[in-house]
Amino acid sequence: MPNKKRTAVAAAGIILAGALVSFAVWPRMFEAGTPVVNVYCAHDAIFADAIFDEFTRQTGIKVAITYDTEATKSLSLVDRLKREREHPQCDVFWNNEQVGTMDLAGQDVLATYKGSGYGRIPALYKDADGRWTGFAARMRVWIVNTKAMPPDREKVETFFKNHPEHCAMANPLYGTTLTQFSILWQLRGPEHVKSWRADLRQRGLREMAGNAPVKDAVAEGVCEVGWTDTDDFFEALDDKKPVAMLPLFVSDGKATGAESKYTIIVPNTVGLIQNCPHQSEAQRLVDFLLSAETELALARSKSRQIPLGPVDSQKILPEVRELAQSVPQGYDLRKLEMPRRECIDWLKSESRR
């Protein structure tokens, strides 16, 4: 009798193991036949989820998402897409910045697609060949602790110059801080950026792990001034922290006047993957992401993304409306690929010393 029972337990174990192995080999076994689109998404999950849910609700197409986490930021989705170039698994890439997407376009990872949303985005924020299109942007800003000082541009800039030890910025190897450094690299030259950073570090500028810690450090009064993005700033504001912001301007330092100053507008970008497995579903998602509806939804979300295309201005919050006026003043990031690469190489070489 125990032998029979043993056989029964062994059989149950084998069935369970078989089920586990089958699921491991074919994780979509329960969803066979459902239309699906694979997305690699570098935008914040807490905001992107709502957009994807709405797309699925409207079209019936399920969205399988791989998010770019803090854990993978160094091994970003951009690198994963490059590695998968010969055998693409992803259909749509939603990046939270522009230069990495341009890098992919340069390596023939992205396909040309000018769908219904392409036309409504200004030329400054899209690829002329249609390999990627920008939408719903963030802006680089000064974040100021109002208990420490008033949000006065001159005072803030002077304070940063004189007391960098009370100021914070994110590690420039990543994200929008890298974009900011790359712009300075292009505008002012490598030598200027190198000596400027060395001086700031030597005088104690705090380099944090990301923009969110910069925002937290300023919001908590640990640092008085920092650089971050508008979405992080608004998070602190919603938490009723004593913070204010000022748009960050960049210039070549030579010419004077308003026309020589640029804001740093960093759009989300979307691209269709070359030879992707679910092309028609992917095109529908790209159209959806580039629609006024999505830009409005992201502008009304807690992150207050700035719409790049025309939307009904009455439907967006006043602070976003104000930010949207800076869109034409944004620095042209389309020629930033090479400075970014050089900047990364330099920053890495610094870390090896």
Place this chain on the structure above:
Amino acid sequence: MSLAAVCAWSFLRSAAVALFAALLSQPLANVLVASKAPLATGSGINGRERTRRRAALLGRGVLWGLLLAPFLVPPLLVGYAYYRPALMLVHYPRTTEAIYWAVLFLRFFAAAVLIRVFAPPSPLSAEAIHCQRLLRPRNKARLRRWAADVFTWLRGSGQPSIAAFAVIFLSAFQEFEIAALMGITAGDVQSPASWTVWLFNWQAGGAPLSESLTFAMTPLFYELVVIVPALILLGSWMSSPWRVEREADGSVRARVASEIFLIAATLVIAGGPSLIVFRGALRGLQSRAATGPLLPEIGIAAAIASTAVLLIGILCAVALGFAPRRLRGAIVSLLCLPGALGSLVLSMGVLWLFQQPGLQSLSQSLVPVVLAVAFVLLPRSLILTAMLGSSRRAQAAHCARMLAQSPSAPQRRAAARLIDELEVRRFFWAGVLVWYWAYWELTAPSILAPPAATPFVVRMYNFMHYRQDDPLSVMIVASILVPLAAVALLAGARRFVVRWVLQ
């Protein structure tokens, strides 16, 4: 800071933490062993025993619970809790470093205690060592006498300390999640350094795998500096047939000191994070905060962990059970090597492997992530299996199996209970522990999980970055309670199945 410098600093930190844990685990283990022994009952209790009982504020179960709580709290939760204190100390990097040392020590010291309690005791008794000292010629130089003492310690009573040191060193050296959330960086001028973060940063903008592997050689060298001598020394310990009785410390002072220490450690590592999470979860439930579709993601994490445990079980059985004895060392070393590279480098290697033409079709399955998780956990699992195997009471188990053949039903019932106690229960809970580690593994799934199957831990880590306290707390509580309920059910089922099969 160069990788070599960062590694050297990480090595110093991990070695100091491991040394302190190995030393402190001794008295704690003695107290726990004493609490394991059944207390005498009836009128024969003497005065000292009565005092001891009164002084024991906490029961045996609570004591074990307090010991294991800091060790079992997911590292993500610890990092999440210490994010804000670390942020407030941004101008005081030395204090941040000190807090990180303390967190590492309090989190991992339980492993050292477990090793001392469950690993085989020393093959040399105190009497044997004393006799050896007496037999030593008196005219030997002091240095030679000292060397002989060290040698005796290495071959005898020091072996559990060496094992504890090696395991804690490896755990602390490879730690990443807490460091990342606490803002421990790659060694900038104003902050403490961690090689795991350094290597992470090096990937910015994409680095070829060959380059990453080259860089992984430096930390691997530091790991081998500890692992190789430990394996050489511990080999004879594990295989020695001679065992002496374990020390037990039933003194009131030791017991009270242990209880105070364990309560403090639990409060710091488990209490704080739990308070944050449960308070947030309560608020989240009250405000019906959106939690997102978490249950499927918990299911995916559970499936990945279960498959990884299955694979680990097979590999451990092959390496330690079926492989010829002379090849065992080589096989174990080979199986441990990928895990010793660290989760990041190993996952990148697996990613590269599954981009190759023959294996590419499996890249959108869970096979790569299961493989990576299994190999990340294999060194720990092999140590665990070896420890369980060497402390196995083979004769008692054999007698129990013979008793299970008895025609008498009550005897078979008793045999089933005994077999469960002696054999099944230990491996079951060891499996649960490995499953738990796999369930909370972050780096491998974040790099390798396909779009259709992202486990909850990756999503949660993403959310943690944005400090969404209340909904996140609901998610964390759900991700702890759901598998806890499943394990409780399985533990009950285990007893039932063992008795049903053997009766």
